[in-house]
Amino acid sequence: xxxxxxxxxxxxxxxxxxxxxxxxxLIHSSFVAYPTPRNxxxxxxxxxxxxxxxxxxxxxxxxxxMHYTPHATMAFSSVxxxxxxxxxxxxxxxxxxxxxxxxxxxxxxxMFRGMYYGSYKAPREVLWILGVIIFLLMMATxxxxxxxxxxQMSFWGATVITNLFSALPIVGEPIVTWLWGxxxxxxxxxxxxxxxxxxxxFMIAGVVALHVWALHxxxxxxxxxxxxxxxxKDAVPFTxxxxxxxxxxxxCFLVVFAWFVFYVPNYLGHADNYTEANPAVTPAxxxxxWYFLPFYAILRAIPNKLMGVIAMFSSIAVLxxxxxxxxxxxxxAVYRPLFKQFFWVFxxxxxxxxxxxxxxxxxxxxxxxxxxxxYYFIHFLVILPLLGLFETPRPVPASIADAVxxxxxxxxxxxxxxxxxxxxxxx
Amino acid sequence: MKKTTLLIAGAxxxxxxAFAPAHASGTEKPPRVSWSFAGPFGTFDRAxxxxxxxxxxxxxxxxxxxxxxxxRNLAEPGGPGFSEAQIKALAAEYKIKDGPxxxxxxxxxxGRPADxxxxxxxxxxxxxxxxxxxxxxxxxxxxxxxxxxxxxxWFLFDIVTQYQEQGPDxxxxxxTGYADPPQGFPLQPGQSYNKYMAGNAIAMxxxxxxxxxxxxxxxxxxxxxxxxxxxxxKDVTAFMMWAAEPHLEARKAMGFxxxxxxxxxxxxxxxTKKKIWARVHDEAHA
Numbered sequence: 001x002x003x004x005x006x007x008x009x010x011x012x013x014x015x016x017x018x019x020x021x022x023x024x025x026l027i028h029s030s031f032v033a034y035p036t037p038r039n040x041x042x043x044x045x046x047x048x049x050x051x052x053x054x055x056x057x058x059x060x061x062x063x064x065x066m067h068y069t070p071h072a073t074m075a076f077s078s079v080x081x082x083x084x085x086x087x088x089x090x091x092x093x094x095x096x097x098x099x100x101x102x103x104x105x106x107x108x109x110x111m112f113r114g115m116y117y118g119s120y121k122a123p124r125e126v127l128w129i130l131g132v133i134i135f136l137l138m139m140a141t142x143x144x145x146x147x148x149x150x151x152q153m154s155f156w157g158a159t160v161i162t163n164l165f166s167a168l169p170i171v172g173e174p175i176v177t178w179l180w181g182x183x184x185x186x187x188x189x190x191x192x193x194x195x196x197x198x199x200x201x202f203m204i205a206g207v208v209a210l211h212v213w214a215l216h217x218x219x220x221x222x223x224x225x226x227x228x229x230x231x232x233k234d235a236v237p238f239t240x241x242x243x244x245x246x247x248x249x250x251x252c253f254l255v256v257f258a259w260f261v262f263y264v265p266n267y268l269g270h271a272d273n274y275t276e277a278n279p280a281v282t283p284a285x286x287x288x289x290w291y292f293l294p295f296y297a298i299l300r301a302i303p304n305k306l307m308g309v310i311a312m313f314s315s316i317a318v319l320x321x322x323x324x325x326x327x328x329x330x331x332x333a334v335y336r337p338l339f340k341q342f343f344w345v346f347x348x349x350x351x352x353x354x355x356x357x358x359x360x361x362x363x364x365x366x367x368x369x370x371x372x373x374x375y376y377f378i379h380f381l382v383i384l385p386l387l388g389l390f391e392t393p394r395p396v397p398a399s400i401a402d403a404v405x406x407x408x409x410x411x412x413x414x415x416x417x418x419x420x421x422x423x424x425x426x427x
Numbered sequence: 428m429k430k431t432t433l434l435i436a437g438a439x440x441x442x443x444x445a446f447a448p449a450h451a452s453g454t455e456k457p458p459r460v461s462w463s464f465a466g467p468f469g470t471f472d473r474a475x476x477x478x479x480x481x482x483x484x485x486x487x488x489x490x491x492x493x494x495x496x497x498x499r500n501l502a503e504p505g506g507p508g509f510s511e512a513q514i515k516a517l518a519a520e521y522k523i524k525d526g527p528x529x530x531x532x533x534x535x536x537x538g539r540p541a542d543x544x545x546x547x548x549x550x551x552x553x554x555x556x557x558x559x560x561x562x563x564x565x566x567x568x569x570x571x572x573x574x575x576x577x578x579x580x581w582f583l584f585d586i587v588t589q590y591q592e593q594g595p596d597x598x599x600x601x602x603t604g605y606a607d608p609p610q611g612f613p614l615q616p617g618q619s620y621n622k623y624m625a626g627n628a629i630a631m632x633x634x635x636x637x638x639x640x641x642x643x644x645x646x647x648x649x650x651x652x653x654x655x656x657x658x659x660x661k662d663v664t665a666f667m668m669w670a671a672e673p674h675l676e677a678r679k680a681m682g683f684x685x686x687x688x689x690x691x692x693x694x695x696x697x698x699t700k701k702k703i704w705a706r707v708h709d710e711a712h713a
Contacts, residue, residue: 038707080495080568083674090674091681240703248696255689262682263467263589266571271594274572274671275564284625355579408708 006033030216035235036242037222039404043113044220045249046106052250053103054208058201060096068148070194072187075150076276094265100142101268102257104291107135115322116343118331119221125323127214132319134207139292139316141200144193146289151273156286158185158193164299167306184279224403225331226396234400285360293357294350298376300361301369311373318380325380327388335394339387346379455622457575457600460661462592464668467683470676471669476507478652479666482640482659487566490558490631492546495567496670499540505676506669514540521545559617561630570594570664570671575623594671595664597623602660605633635659 007028009018018024067086069078082089111131114120120128147158162179166172181188219228228234236242260267268290272283288296298315302308318325333340349372356369397403463472480501483493498518501509509517518538523545526533538545546565548554555562564572574593577585584590600623608620614628621629635656642650652658669675 077495083672084495084500090672090678094678236707241707244696244700244703248693248700251689251693251696255686255693258682258685258689259586262678262685264586264591265678266591267586271572271574274568 030212030238031243032237032239034216034238035219035228035231036238037220037228037234037400038236038241039222039224039400040220040242040245041223042245042249043109044222045246045253046110046113047215048246049106049250049253050103050110051208053099053106054201054204057096057099057103058205060092060099061198061201064092064096065198070148070191072150072190072277075148075190079149091261094261098257098260098265098268100145101260101289101291102253103138104142106253107138108291111135112347114221115346116333116340117221117223118225118326118328118333120323121326121331122323123218124214124221127211127218128323129320130207130211130214132316134204134211135319136316137200137204137207141197141204142289142291144197144200146273147190147193148197149273150190150277152275152277152281152283153270153273153286155185155277155279156283157288158189160286161288162189164305164309164312167309169306186279221331222400223332223334224397224400225335226398226400226403229399230401287358290354290358293355294353295357297353297357297369298373300357301366301373311377315373315376318377322380322384326384327386328391328393329388330393330396332396335396336387336391337394338391342379342383342387346376349375349379454625454627455600455604457593457596457623460592460596460599460664462595462665462668464665464675465592466589467679469679471505471507471665473508474651475662475665476669477509478642479662479664479669480507481642482635482663483566483666485640486634486659487663488544489547490554490563491566492548492563493544493566493670494546495543495565496673497541497543498538500673502540503673506673507666511540518542559630563631566667566670568671570598570667572671573597592668595668598667599660599664601629602635602664603657 007018007022007025009015009024014024064082067078067082067089069075079093082093084090086092114128114131143157143161147154162176162185165175165179168175177183179189180186181192270287270289287293295312295315299308299312302311328336328339330336333343353369353372353376356365356372359365361369397406463470463475483491498514498521501507501517502511502514518540521538521542521544522535523538523542524533525536528534548557551562571594575597577593601621604622604624606620606622608614608627612620612627614620617632618628618630619632620627637656638654640654640659642652642654645651652662672678
């Protein structure tokens with residue numbers, strides 16, 4: 001996409017190094033000269049925000065591990081030790097705990113942005129699927145991380161979620177025993193979750209590298225969904241244009257992050273997790289972290305346990321097939337009047353499922369969860385395939401530059417030029 | 428188009444609301460208390476923390492441990508503000524089990540500032556045996572371990588208004604919520620009726636009564652704060668919040684600086700971005 005590197009080393013040392021390992025050429029072509037569509041809006045800053053959050057989580061996590069003790073009898077006390085006695089330990093822990101939530105807020109915005117602008121469509125299918133893998137790894141990491149403070153919700157959340165595997169016929173019970181390292185969630189479970197919680201972020205970093213690589217092969221999508229045709233007119237170099245815009249977006253995001261960390265640090269957590277894990281006392285409501293609630297609602301909506309587990313995993317697995325379920329040739333929702341409406345209904349359904357996931361599974365809540373679960377799957381399996389066939393999209397601009405001209409120039413000339421150019425450019 | 432979306436979203440919200448079953452439990456929502464440590468500039472009231480500590484020491488500590496708090500914490504910045512000398516004298520009043528010594532025996536010695544508060548019972552079973560089967564919870568993080576359901580849409584507003592004092596409000600309500608049970612309300616022996624306890628039956632007998640704890644006198648010879656159940660409850664709750672979050676003041680003070688810095692930094696970046704991108708927009712008009 002970016003072509004051969006335009007990086008020219010100046011000093012003899014750099015020339016010597018570059019001819020042996022063209023590392024700076026790679027960095028230059030990926031983050032400096034890389035052509036980025038000129039019409040990207042602020043939703044495109046979330047890729048950079050997510051990279052920052054991953055690094056922030058790894059850095060705060062590594063320091064926390066220096067003070068944390070992964071043992072069933074000491075984990076809760078060691079977290080309190082961090083909160084009370086470690087210098088700025090409270091800051092590290094609140095950054096890490098709220099950082100997980102911020103990571104998910106950013107990833108959900110990032111995913112919905114991809115859905116709205118059709119960023120999963122050819123040639124970006126692999127890019128999208130790598131994203132789904134990252135999302136799955138994030139969920140596993142976050143789930144195991146929430147177990148580590150060994151509070152009541154840690155313990156019972158781990159018990160409920162690992163128990164899901166017992167729904168599998170024949171192999172279910174042995175799998176659960178194997179996961180626990182015993183016959184209940186206990187010290188062996190805490191130890192292996194700690195080990196995996198340390199490992200998985202580095203796997204995420206690896207898949208992120210692939211995700212960025214795939215992105216740089218196929219190029220970024222943009223609000224029009226039209227490919228870059230003439231880099232000189234449609235694109236701007238990544239640095240300084242995207243760099244400064246991403247930096248501004250990131251700092252705005254950090255204001256929200258700081259608000260949670262310093263002013264409402266326990267808002268996104270659960271009070272029960274300040275009570276040490278006790279296998280003899282079950283909390284009144286076992287609720288996962290907020291970012292799992294929509295999936296938890298889907299799990300509980302199905303009366304049969306095995307079917308519920310299958311539905312929950314399917315609700316994520318279906319995302320892998322999204323590039324082929326959406327049959328429309330037009331990428332961006334901007335030019336798809338019907339899809340745009342269905343998109344916002346889908347967003348509302350996801351939020352609704354999240355709300356229902358936090359409510360007790362009784363009465364009307366269950367009925368509502370069933371309706372919304374059904375709609376969740378209908379959106380992917382029925383609405384998206386049919387929309388592509390029946391929807392009449394609005395005319396797509398010939399190029400990114402034309403779309404920008406029409407918006408900013410506002411002049412009749414630009415509009416005429418756009419109309420004239422749009423006909424032959426249809427592939 | 429936007430209207431349709433709004434309509435659909437509205438219909439969805441209305442459906443959700445209609446499905447929501449009415450809560451049929453007899454527990455009341457705790458009333459809001461105006462805490463000095465609430466809000467972005469919240470700080471603890473030193474005198475209140477000292478009074479709260481007195482209430483804890485004279486009333487609560489006979490059953491409730493506070494094992495994660497050390498005597499030295501009481502003299503640290505952001506806390507009740509006792510002097511080092513006061514803490515030394517206070518710690519020495521406690522007997523701490525230590526050892527083993529050279530002879531291999533455990534022994535008792537006077538407390539030191541670095542010691543943590545000794546628990547009133549040697550273990551949970553002993554605590555239960557002495558309290559009719561109920562286990563008085565440790566005070567160390569209790570103010571963060573208790574809460575009450577805020578409900579939609581209040582839980583959303585709480586992010587902006589920074590309402591984080593559900594725990595303290597609940598504890599204050601519980602301490603002041605003892606009442607005579609309604610006719611025919613089933614209470615087990617040893618239980619009391621409480622308006623705010625889940626299920627309304629609580630194993631802790633009414634712990635506070637007016638005039639129970641003597642408060643320091645002001646220059647006019649009157650107590651510095653009213654010696655009432657309500658005031659005792661407020662003071663001990665504030666103390667519990669400090670015990671649960673001893674670095675609350677440092678956190679809020681740093682937060683203000685961090686957010687101020689980030690907003691200024693964002694402003695500078697915004698104008699830098701505008702300047703850099705101006706070239707591109709000029710081209711668009713050319």
